[in-house]
Amino acid sequence: MNLAVIETGGKQYVVTLGQKLKIEKLEAEVNGNIVFDKVLMTTDGDDVKVGAPYVSGAKVDAKVITQNRHKKLIVFKYHSKTRQRKKKGHRQYFTEVEITSIK
Numbered sequence: 001m002n003l004a005v006i007e008t009g010g011k012q013y014v015v016t017l018g019q020k021l022k023i024e025k026l027e028a029e030v031n032g033n034i035v036f037d038k039v040l041m042t043t044d045g046d047d048v049k050v051g052a053p054y055v056s057g058a059k060v061d062a063k064v065i066t067q068n069r070h071k072k073l074i075v076f077k078y079h080s081k082t083r084q085r086k087k088k089g090h091r092q093y094f095t096e097v098e099i100t101s102i103k
Helices: none
Strands: 002-008 011-016 020-024 033-036 039-044 047-050 060-069 073-079 084-090 093-102
Touching: 002 033, 002 093, 011 020, 011 093
Parallel strands: none
Antiparallel strands: 002 011, 002 039, 020 093, 033 060, 039 047, 060 093, 073 084
16 A cells, blocks of 8 residues: 655655645645645555655655635633633635645
């Protein structure tokens, strides 16, 4: 199985070929291509390459599917005995990508 660990948006993701995932918003056009060059680890069968911190020469190509926002999250803060209540809604932007190749 061909997989890689990439870093983007301050997070790390384990990705395989053909996988779709939602990551932090990137400035890219829909149906455009993105290259992730911060690859922490790659595997190809029994051949495992671990970077320190990144694997040199490794890259993961992806295709942008959509630019959208997640469902609304309610942020509710409550302090008992003081009658303080705060209610906020938040929708985080994301970019959905499909992994096309791992090199």
